[in-house]
Amino acid sequence: MSALPRLSTVLLAAITTLVAVLLYSPLFVPIVSSFFTISHGDVDWSSPTLSTYVALAENHDILAALRTTLIVGVCTVILSVVSGTLLALYYHGRRSGRSVLQFIIFLPFLMPPIISGLALLIFFREIHLERSLLTVIIGHTVFVLAIVYRTVLTRLQSMSRTLVEASYDLGATGWQTFWRIILPNLSSAMVGGAILAFALSFDETMITILVTGTQSTLPVRLWAMMRLGFSPDINALVALILMFTVLLCVLAARFLIPRQVATERT
């Protein structure tokens, strides 16, 4: 595409810049206001402050919601990684019934969350399961399972069959092969899937609103607060969360990029 005329290159670069500005403007607002005071749409650049961060440390309501989110996230990760890996191992190399069950696993991810959430809400009511953190964790696990399953299955499919055969030839039992050969080869895909699952669970809002009991996770708490407007310390929280999620993303990329590629680079 070297023959691209100069004018069109400039135009394309301008549109790309516009898109970047559009995408980053909603991130910019809370981050700037975490350090500066904004009134009536004007930023007071003269007096940077960390007071919002201090206020955040004293906002027990938000910190409790953050703790709930972390508990839900960790439980979701454990449940989805264990069951997603088991499902991937089970369906790998098995043709019968795989496409149907794979479709079922993907349904909650494809359907609008409002539908998945309402279906679970009615389901929990029918089986008389009181809405609580447990129902939230089940909801999140069902939602993120497809991602973990897909990540692990992809790794399994790219894994050389000869590794397993060699292990059996050398006299290892099924268990030994699983623990010493298959699992170590899957571990980075499992970690990558776990990070993605955590990130999705961390920001899941709609399903959580529908199936949560009295305890609310951070996005649900923010959602409830939004009607009244946010206190300034929320901006500090947002800035911190953004840093944290970018970090998670970098970590996930590290674990999900195949090893050959990583070693080629270094």
Added chain:
Amino acid sequence: MQPAERRLSLLVTVLAFALPVLFVLVPLAIFLGYSFFSVDQGTIVYGLSLGNYVRFFTDPIFLPVFWNTIVLCISVAIICILLAYPAAYFLTTLEGRWRYALLMLLLVPLLMSYVIKIYAIRSILGLNGFLNKALVAVGILQQPSTLFVFNMNAILLTLTLLLIPFAILPIFLSLERIPQVLLRASDDLGASGLQTFLRITLPLSLPGVASAASFVFVLAIGDFLTPQMVGGISGFTFGRILYSQFGTAYNWPFGAALSVALAVVVIAAILIGERFGRNRGTSI
């Protein structure tokens, strides 16, 4: 196999089938079943009828909102693609490292809390927001306007801003897959840059555009949070009507029927995206 292993493999088989069926299929089946029930004085009547569906198609309220929401989400998809296509194209003109760095840069906003983004966008679009200030400063508007708060415009703009990255990625991937030899051949045969773009690049990238449209549409039409937060009273979308059946209106069976209607549109959009999103003939 040893007995212990056999027991384990039986357990795994049972789990592999039971988990998805119990927690995904059964809830959806019950939900579908609910759409045939009805409500009488605040209690759910477990008798089968098509009443909810008849009401959906005959009541003058629901079909227009349904249709307007579909049009709204198609508009969101079109605007997203109009912005995302040039950006994705620009990325493919860059070399190696820059290309992926910029792609990451355009995808990172997806990681930011959805609720916070909606809130921030609402403040940007508001009466004292940045958009109004900019328009007044440039001279397009005489005074700040409420054109962008608590109405359909607000929903349209907010959804667009939230969903652009979902359009960039599939378009970028399909553009990147176009073999460079085709473009060089076209150049060698004397085609101008524009001709090459219109006859080679654009047709070969259409599958990516179809996937992008399908992604954005499905995410937009399934969203309840955005219209609820920026739509006000006049921005009434199907998702909000659906949700109200489980809150203030308290008619779960009717809400279930509305969800079925939503699911039908979503599945249709996914299938269309899938059908036209397949790459044909890019390999030589």
